Amino acid sequence: MAPETFPQMLKRHRTSRRWSQQRFAEALCEASGRSTVTRQEVYRWETGRRVPKFWLPHIATVLGVAREELEDAIAAAAAPSPPTLDDILPGKPPVADLSPAGRRIGKTAVNRLSARVHALRLADDVLAGHDLIDPAFRELEAAVVLLADSTYSESVGNGLRVAVGELAQIAGWIASDAGRHSQAERTYRLGLSAAREAGDATLAGQLAGSLAYQWSNIGREFDGAALAEAALEEAGPTAPPRARALFWDRIAWAHTKTGDARSAMRALGEASDALSDHGEEDDPAWLYWVDAGELQVMEARAYTELRRPLRAVPLLNDVLSRYDATHTREMALYLSWLAVAYADANEPEQAADIARQVLELSADLGSDRTDERTKVVRASLEPFRDIPEVREALGAA
Incomplete structure (x- = not known):
């Protein structure tokens, strides 16, 4: 008989207590003193989409199971497969998908290109710069070739220029996340030229x-x-x-x-x-993520950077309590500011707790942004190295 996997074990213990996923999440929050576990996260654990690391001792405590037993079950489970670009951006290569170079193209080609651009944005929500940079620039190169080598009406041409501008923006963002700042700047400048030409x-x-x-x-x-x-x-x-x-x-x-x-x-x-x-405006698709929560994050980041942690901490905790955990990079980044804010507030144990989560999420993520933030987090903990929890977190780093 195949050994019981972690998702199977977790669900078995939860259902034996007649707990819903929401009740189990609440029990974990009570046991840990944190409020960042949601029903959705429990669902991801039970379906094998994510494997808890930081939460493992708390899961063991709540369920009354030895941690070693949970670790053995994790080892028996197949590692969850991360999403790939092909999952998010399917289809043929960009030029072949849109139109052979040199032929006259119409609005349909523009719409297809715009859809691919938005799919790349959505991929950036869950994949880091090093994973996306090559396909992003293949898409951009193909779009520029399409713009240069095809024939089209003035309105279609402007639509293509807008699509190239939007593609340059997300490709530049991805390059910046991969630490390729010169490449990102050249790409932003290319996009700016296309956007201006399109008006x-x-x-x-x-x-x-x-x-x-x-x-x-x-x-x-x-x-x-x-x-x-x-x-x-x-x-x-x-x-x-x-x-x-x-x-x-x-x-x-x-x-x-x-x-x-x-x-x-x-x-x-x-x-x-x-x-x-903001009302019912027909916004550009690239504004899909701008909302009150994102403004709240920026406010908290500003307070953290300006060394006003008592204002930053409640804002960040509020945002993180309802943030989509599949956006790993952003979760790691936001937690990094929370860790620094706790350190600045002279709460080193809590800072160390958050720092461990940052390090776990950032490991092998492929993002220059998170790499830089982990350095900042470690530096913020150094003055508290004599505290056991901090020393343990720094040792993990």
Whole structure:
């Protein structure tokens, strides 16, 4: 008989207590003193989609099972397969999928290209830069060839330029996440040129703002602040409310990185005001992720960076309590700010607890952003190295 796998064991023990997945999640939260386990996470464990590591001792305590027994069951289970780009972005190679080069193309080709661009954005939600960079740039190269070598009407041409601009933005973002900052900058500039040629000022602002965000994070803080302001100006007053909120958010971060707390707080207020104007506008697809929760994250990040942890901690805990755990990179990044905020609040045990989760999520993730943040987290814990929990977390690092 095949050994019992971890998902089978977990479900057996849970159902023997007549607990729902929600009740089990609540029991884990009570046992750990944290509120980040959801019913959805229990579902992922029981279907083999994710394997808990940090939560394993708490699961053992709640279920009254030896931790070793759970570890043996995990070893018996097949490792969950992470999503691949082919799962998210199926189909033929971009040029073949759209139209042979040199032929006249119409709106259908633009719609197909736009769909592939959005699929790449969704892939970036769950895959890191090193996993996506090669396919992203193959897509971009194919789209540029299509734009250069095909014939089309003026409106179709503008639609292609917009698609190339949007593809350049997500490819640049992926390159930046992979640590290829020069490649990302060249790509953002390419996209900015395409967006301007198409007359899409909002997209031009998005590309300029993306580059500003990169500059702010790689030591060009004052250049980043100037470019973030220019991006908002480029987009103009007719940009959709969610786009203006995003641009103000980047301005807030840029000023945070320069240490200008007053300008950062003003920009956060402007971002919130802009988002409050959002209604039933026909927004660009790339704004799908901009909501109040994302603004809350940026506010918490700003407070953490400005060494105001008592404001940052409740905001981050609130966001993380309802964040999609399949977005591993973002979860690791947001937890990293929470760990630093706890350290700044002189709560080293809690900081170490969160740091272990950051390290677990970031391991072999393939993201330069998370690699850099783990360094910051470790540095924030160093002053507390004499505390056992901190020493253990640093040892794991």
